[in-house]
Amino acid sequence: MAAGAPLITFDKVWKSYGQGEAKVHALAGVDLAIQRGEFVAIMGPSGSGKSTAMNIIGCLDTPTAGTYSFMGIDAGRLDRNRRAMLRNLYVGFVFQGYNLLARTTAAENVELPLIYRGVAARERRDLAMQALSQVGLVGREHHSPAELSGGQQQRVAIARAIVTRPTLLVADEPTGNLDTARTHEIMELLTQLNTELGLTIAMVTHEADVAGYAERTIRFLDGHVASDSKNLEVA
Amino acid sequence: MIWETVRLSLRSIRRNVLRSFLTLLGIVIGVAAVIAMLTIGSGTTEKVKADISKLGSNLLVVRSGRPAGPGGPGGLDQVVRPLAEKDLAALVAHLTGARAISPASQKQVRVIFGTESLTSGVTGTDSAYLDARDWKLVSGRPFSDSETRSGTGVCLIGETVRQQFFGTGDPEGEIIRVNRTSCKIIGLLEPKGYTGFGQDQDNVVLMPLHAYQRRIAGNRDIDNIYIAADDRTPTSELQPRVEDILRDARRVTPDRESDFAIRDMTQIADAMASATTTMTGMLGAVAGVSLLVGGIGIMNIMLVSVTERTREIGIRLAIGAHEKHILIQFLVEATVLSLLGGIIGILIGLALAGLASVALTIPFAPSPAVILLAVGFSALIGMVFGFFPALRGARLDPIEALRHE
Structure with a gap:
């Protein structure tokens, strides 16, 4: 990858569902670029295409037409397993519903991506503890999700996302289930990861004040990028 | 992983x-x-x-009649010649590799002692029978040669017969009636229990062949000849020798099938085992x-x-x-x-x-x-x-x- 090239590039990306008359374009020729180290908020009403865009960014989905390149790789044309490998190596995911494995301790949840990377048990444990301390959850590693609050669960999820030292963090409404105080804490944590680790973050949100934590806001509408602006006040 | x-x-x-x-x-x-x-x-x-193997392994049993095989046993045109004492004599004289050769004729017969009665398998045989079948006596003695020859009214009884007539008492010297003849008990056979097919191997009476032939069967026939192979001779090796001697003794011309059958108990054991x-x-x-x-x-x-x-x-x-x-x-x-x-x-x-x-x-x-x-x-x-x-x-x-x- 050439120096200075964007981490993420959408080149006339289309994503269509259905056939013939019923054909729906979730994305209709989107052009987009996200640089390394950026913290981008993605907004837009439901059906605007923002979730589809996020799935493509996270290498979970592929475009119907156009090119999605991630780290200079034409990720839209990779098969399932290669994309899985890409996700495992370079992408961390944080979801609105936390998506932790129930009846599995915090530490084990955090270790999960490392298992698929083939990391040895002891090293996994060490890395998981390190990630948990980065999100401020030392001492909770043996709790199961049910024993943790929503904010703590989301911290575990963030630890799981960063334990592999990814290049990109994809966050899908990470504070959607949290109250204001918890939201603030989580957003502080994400901002800190962005600045301290240089982690590129793409975050979907509905709330303008959450989007305010990011440096840049991209608004989707009807499958197009409606606006793309730098945020003036960085929280 | x-x-x-x-x-x-x-x-x-x-x-x-x-x-x-x-x-x-x-x-x-x-x-x-x-x-x-x-x-x-x-x-x-x-x-x-x-x-x-209780019936006797490495045991050959000869009986008259053509061997069962394709086309079935003996045709109607052929009268089945029973085994006779000269066949036995030929085997005794010429067969090598046998530990014991013994004739046996059997019949289910009513046996009476006092007011008790019992239907038993009565076998007329000689003193080699115990050896051939590998049967043992708990008490008493086998037939003597002179008893065998003259067909004296003596007998050996199995455990079931003893229990029926004498309980746990000593049967030796008692006289029982077998059919219309009487015989004196001279020994008790070791109990052998039931066979896998539910046959009581202890409900037996053995008596000298001549006594049996004369007093019970009323003929001079021998139903079976038991031949026990010795330790060095497998039955498969013994069988053709027996066949040759008997064909010769019974003057079966080479163009005819044998008018007797030789059953190999080892083969039967294998067949039964493979069936189960x-x-x-x-x-x-x-x-x-x-x-x-x-x-x-x-x-x-x-x-x-x-x-x-x-x-x-x-x-x-x-x-x-x-x-x-x-x-x-x-x-x-x-x-x-x-x-x-x-x-x-x-x-x-x-x-x-x-x-x-x-x-x-x-x-x-x-x-x-x-x-x-x-x-x-x-x-x-x-x-x-x-x-x-x-x-x-x-x-x-x-x-x-x-x-x-």
Whole structure:
């Protein structure tokens, strides 16, 4: 990858569902670029295409037409397993519903991506503890999700996302289930990861004040990028 | 990685104890049935073998009539010539490799002592008979040569006959009536119990051949000649010699079939054993069908499990699990589940076979090969029936799976 090239590039990306008359374009020729180290908020009403865009960014989905390149790789044309490998190596995911494995301790949840990377048990444990301390959850590693609050669960999820030292963090409404105080804490944590680790973050949100934590806001509408602006006040 | 996956599957099995147990039940019952059947079966085979060897192994039995074979025994044009004393004499004179040669003629006859009566197998024979059949006396003595020759009214009785007439008392010297003749008991045979076919081997009376022929049969025929091979001679080697001598003695021309049959008890023992083995195999196969049912149970529950854990699969796929990781996870889970069922089934099956062996007085004969096979087979069932559900899980779209409630 050439120096200075964007981490993420959408080149006339289309994503269509259905056939013939019923054909729906979730994305209709989107052009987009996200640089390394950026913290981008993605907004837009439901059906605007923002979730589809996020799935493509996270290498979970592929475009119907156009090119999605991630780290200079034409990720839209990779098969399932290669994309899985890409996700495992370079992408961390944080979801609105936390998506932790129930009846599995915090530490084990955090270790999960490392298992698929083939990391040895002891090293996994060490890395998981390190990630948990980065999100401020030392001492909770043996709790199961049910024993943790929503904010703590989301911290575990963030630890799981960063334990592999990814290049990109994809966050899908990470504070959607949290109250204001918890939201603030989580957003502080994400901002800190962005600045301290240089982690590129793409975050979907509905709330303008959450989007305010990011440096840049991209608004989707009807499958197009409606606006793309730098945020003036960085929280 | 595999150990990790096994631990994971054990945990998910423990998470749904009742459900896992019910799923296991199919495999448990299947494997238990197969193991019990096969173990009881091989016990029966051993018992049959032992019974037949009680009849006398390395024993040839000659009787008159053409050997059964294609076309059936003796045609109508041929009058069956009974065995005669000159045939016996020829064998005694010329046969090598035999430990004992003994004639025997048998009949079911009413035996009376006092007011008691009993229908017994009465055999007319000579003193070599005990040796040929490998029978022993508990007390008394065998017929003397002079008794055999002259056909004196003496007899040896089996345990059943003694119990009927004398209880636990000493029968020696008592006179019993056999048919219309009387004979003096000179010895008691060692008890041998029942054969595998329910025949009482102790309900017997032995008397000198000449006494039997004259007083009971009313002819000079010999029904059978028992020939016991010595230790160095296999019966298969002895049989053609016997055939040659008898054809010669009975003047059977080379263009004709022998008018007598030689049965090899070893062959019969093998045939019986293979018959019970076949039977066992069939029962085992029937029991195996229930294993199939158990396998379908596993498939069913694994499908439920995959559906239930769709979200978990989505998470795993999102954070970088490959299809094969998910496939292996569920395959291992199904395999561990059915293997667990298999092991429980083996224990129950062995316990059942143990109880059966006590109840049926057959030897308890667990076969390591069968047990190993059951372990392997139950693991295989898990893999085969777990494959489709596992594949279904592995093929899930991570986006859809994550959206699953």
